[in-house]
Amino acid sequence: MSARNRIFEKLRQAMRPASAEALPDVRDADVYRDYPSDPASLFELFKTRLEELRGEVYRVGDEVAASDKVVELADSVGGSVMVQPGEPMASLLPGLAERLCDRLVDAAAVADSADFARVEVGVTAADFLIARTGSVLLRTISSGGRRLSVLPPFHIVVARASQMVPSLEEALNGLKGLSPDWSYAALITGPSRTADIEKILVLGAHGPKRLAVVVVDAA
Amino acid sequence: MQEPRAFLQRAAAKTRDEEHRLKILKAIDTYTRVVEQRKHTQFRDWRQARQLAARIKDDVLARLPELLQQFEERITARGARVFWAETAAEARQYILDLVARRQARVVVKSKSMTTEEIGLNEALQHAGVDVWESDLGELIVQVAGEKPYHIVTPAMHKNREDVARLFHEKLGAPLTQDVEQLTMIAREHLRHAYVSAEIGITGANFILAEEGAIVMTENEGNGRLTMACPPVHVVLVGLEKVLPSMRELALFLPLLATSGTGQQITCYNSIVRGPRQPGEPDGPEEMHIILLDNGRTELLAQPEFQHVLRCIRCGACLNACPVYRTIGGHTYNTPYQGPIGSVITPHLRGFRQWYHLPFASSLCGACSDVCPVNIDLHHLLLWNRHRAVEREHTAAPGWRLAMKLWAWGMRRRKRIALLRPWLRLGTKLLLPLLPGAQRRRVPSMAEHSFARLWRDHERQKSHF
Amino acid sequence: MRVSLFIPCLVDQVYPEIGLSMARVLERLGFELHYDPRQTCCGQPAFNAGHVSEARSVAENFVEVFREARVIVGPSGSCTAMVRHFYGRLFARHPLAAAAGDLSRRVYEFSEFLKQYVPADRIRGAFSAKMGFHNSCHSYRELGITDEHVAFLQHIRGLEWIPLPGEPVCCGFGGLFSFKFAPIAETMAKTRLDMFLEAGCDTLLSNDPGCIMHLRQEVQARGLPLRILHLAELLDRAME
Ligand code: SF4
Numbered sequence: 001m002s003a004r005n006r007i008f009e010k011l012r013q014a015m016r017p018a019s020a021e022a023l024p025d026v027r028d029a030d031v032y033r034d035y036p037s038d039p040a041s042l043f044e045l046f047k048t049r050l051e052e053l054r055g056e057v058y059r060v061g062d063e064v065a066a067s068d069k070v071v072e073l074a075d076s077v078g079g080s081v082m083v084q085p086g087e088p089m090a091s092l093l094p095g096l097a098e099r100l101c102d103r104l105v106d107a108a109a110v111a112d113s114a115d116f117a118r119v120e121v122g123v124t125a126a127d128f129l130i131a132r133t134g135s136v137l138l139r140t141i142s143s144g145g146r147r148l149s150v151l152p153p154f155h156i157v158v159a160r161a162s163q164m165v166p167s168l169e170e171a172l173n174g175l176k177g178l179s180p181d182w183s184y185a186a187l188i189t190g191p192s193r194t195a196d197i198e199k200i201l202v203l204g205a206h207g208p209k210r211l212a213v214v215v216v217d218a219a
Numbered sequence: 220m221q222e223p224r225a226f227l228q229r230a231a232a233k234t235r236d237e238e239h240r241l242k243i244l245k246a247i248d249t250y251t252r253v254v255e256q257r258k259h260t261q262f263r264d265w266r267q268a269r270q271l272a273a274r275i276k277d278d279v280l281a282r283l284p285e286l287l288q289q290f291e292e293r294i295t296a297r298g299a300r301v302f303w304a305e306t307a308a309e310a311r312q313y314i315l316d317l318v319a320r321r322q323a324r325v326v327v328k329s330k331s332m333t334t335e336e337i338g339l340n341e342a343l344q345h346a347g348v349d350v351w352e353s354d355l356g357e358l359i360v361q362v363a364g365e366k367p368y369h370i371v372t373p374a375m376h377k378n379r380e381d382v383a384r385l386f387h388e389k390l391g392a393p394l395t396q397d398v399e400q401l402t403m404i405a406r407e408h409l410r411h412a413y414v415s416a417e418i419g420i421t422g423a424n425f426i427l428a429e430e431g432a433i434v435m436t437e438n439e440g441n442g443r444l445t446m447a448c449p450p451v452h453v454v455l456v457g458l459e460k461v462l463p464s465m466r467e468l469a470l471f472l473p474l475l476a477t478s479g480t481g482q483q484i485t486c487y488n489s490i491v492r493g494p495r496q497p498g499e500p501d502g503p504e505e506m507h508i509i510l511l512d513n514g515r516t517e518l519l520a521q522p523e524f525q526h527v528l529r530c531i532r533c534g535a536c537l538n539a540c541p542v543y544r545t546i547g548g549h550t551y552n553t554p555y556q557g558p559i560g561s562v563i564t565p566h567l568r569g570f571r572q573w574y575h576l577p578f579a580s581s582l583c584g585a586c587s588d589v590c591p592v593n594i595d596l597h598h599l600l601l602w603n604r605h606r607a608v609e610r611e612h613t614a615a616p617g618w619r620l621a622m623k624l625w626a627w628g629m630r631r632r633k634r635i636a637l638l639r640p641w642l643r644l645g646t647k648l649l650l651p652l653l654p655g656a657q658r659r660r661v662p663s664m665a666e667h668s669f670a671r672l673w674r675d676h677e678r679q680k681s682h683f
Numbered sequence: 684m685r686v687s688l689f690i691p692c693l694v695d696q697v698y699p700e701i702g703l704s705m706a707r708v709l710e711r712l713g714f715e716l717h718y719d720p721r722q723t724c725c726g727q728p729a730f731n732a733g734h735v736s737e738a739r740s741v742a743e744n745f746v747e748v749f750r751e752a753r754v755i756v757g758p759s760g761s762c763t764a765m766v767r768h769f770y771g772r773l774f775a776r777h778p779l780a781a782a783a784g785d786l787s788r789r790v791y792e793f794s795e796f797l798k799q800y801v802p803a804d805r806i807r808g809a810f811s812a813k814m815g816f817h818n819s820c821h822s823y824r825e826l827g828i829t830d831e832h833v834a835f836l837q838h839i840r841g842l843e844w845i846p847l848p849g850e851p852v853c854c855g856f857g858g859l860f861s862f863k864f865a866p867i868a869e870t871m872a873k874t875r876l877d878m879f880l881e882a883g884c885d886t887l888l889s890n891d892p893g894c895i896m897h898l899r900q901e902v903q904a905r906g907l908p909l910r911i912l913h914l915a916e917l918l919d920r921a922m923e
Contacts (some may be wrong), residue, residue: 114415232867545874
């Protein structure tokens, strides 16, 4: 008998009937004191939360302004920039390639992680912004893969205001509705951090030292 | 030396180490302040939230075979391989075989207590593999040649001076006491490990049955890099860590973050459903998930202990434990320290060697108070003692005899009265033979028992 | 009301004056007392040391002795918890199961009893102290006794209550634990006592003779300026 079968045998023998009572259907609004009740204030809450964690949040009126913002942010650190190829970035950030010129690294040309590690700024889209926790939820397939949002020291997220949801519950529900052929999703809440030495907070332990979220208002 | 005796020696040495005590109290005080505040600001009712979490986990434990099977089917459909390991040795061997097949020379790991449980680092090093711990705390203890001190904060016992010295001596880094610079030394040091490793090994905090996924929670990003760069990703996870679906993360991620570090939610939570899929720009070619039993099914089979498998390894019970705070994490000599360790270790590794752990507790119950999944830890410690004595016969012959005599005497008032003078004399004579700390703990019996004083009291009253 | 005294072994043999104090206070409050000298011990020391059969054989005597008692009052949180919460397990499938289970509804820890049956304004007196309350872990967690519980001491003049931060912290007694693992228990006592000294207390009040013994041993060994009192002793002196 294989280990798998032996383990299953033990599991089955250990089973006792589950409680007949159905699990209560509990929503985030019932659990969390800080669940946002006013939909109009979601952006403000998102901004407050993420800034508390020393993330940066910018709200821009349209796509052109978003491009401006990303260029300005990239300029503030210098070095090479990699942008998630194709849509939705092409329409979210019109004319970005021309403006960054040779600082722009072609994602297709960088294969191994060693080259990748020299990129200073990674620009990606996201699937959801979560107001209650100040988080960004993204999947590999929508955000340029696993490395782009974690290897470069500066991660810039560009998203539309319509992607904002109140809480984790809505984001996870939304994730279920999206195309399922992804292998990896990350829920990101602030720049990388550690407090392993004397409980003192340090940013940029291994992941990005800076995280900026540019929110584009609906046109 | 036998483990129980060695434990006592380590404990005695640590309790004398005042510097250690102050370091730990300071770290845990900071932790407690933040956590208590977060519970209050984030949850409407913390107690209700943890009861709900306990209910969900109990439900999972009652449906474990079905849910594990669902997980296996779904993640395998996307190209991951699932291996069932009954023992630590089987899990180790699977990884060693994989290392050989991939001809891996460098392995990068993110923090995982389950890999500690199976002694993975030693096995890999023995096979000539370069193993890099990537979590800052883990890196510190690895460089120091130590074991993790705490399941969540492995280097809690090191202050900045200790780390500065270590990094200077072992990594050749410039001497600095700046915590930020120390962190950057670790960052630079490990960048190369992520990109050169052939295999990345992580643990997992949750297994999602419905989505066929594993979830890993962290703050530093080392786990994400470990899952993003190397061509092979190995996950070692205890088979009890199941949640029915992604939906439950909305409760469990904040719960774990709050109890673990006092955060609203940890910085990074990764949901992984397989190796790189068609259409994805990167990600590992292979993903292996090792589902570890190693004694868990035995816990599951005992109705009284089953619910300890709710544990989400948040570390709160360690921080709350006054014994842990006094003797420190290393004294336990186990991958899981503190109350949770003292409950499960005798079951996972045998009562023979580990029966002393549940006894090394005052049964105060601070652990049960803080546990986010409502595990009755201090009662389980007590049931462990019962099992140790009654079923595993671990009590020393001297103690057994003493307890028998005590019970014989205590059954009847007459016998106590008879034994009393002899006991008083006996304690006086034997006291000097005991070591100081124990000598101070022996009570001196009063001249007269209450029973006798009461007689006088009653007599006096009747005289009036 | 007729009250049966539950005198735990530690009080019987080591601190009889705590038992007498409790008796005197109850008498002064007008209760009719009954003490059955056949009682010995509730079995907790053996139960917590893992020796279940020894614990049961001693507890059988306890159940027999208190079978007929209507209200049982004892000066110890942990012994009360033993009878109330652990007899069910100890006597599972035992001929005395019903009798033992029945006791759980009639047994009270001293302060619980006062709070429930005596109006606070009947507890009057004077005692001068900078007082901190050390709630025993078992009385806090198994019986649900909190710091507010001692509010019935509000009419004792001269008591200055010093609040201690956080939840009750264990003093390190834990029965045989404090003997088997003496160095750990000793350091725990030191940590706990430091909290009282830092808060500025000169007196520590407790409701558990186990904690009291352990803390007194430590205070004595280190010559600390702290007086350790049982609630019964305090009331006995204050109400004189
Ligand atoms: S037993 Fe509870 S408190 Fe302890 S680590 Fe597990 S979940 Fe956390």
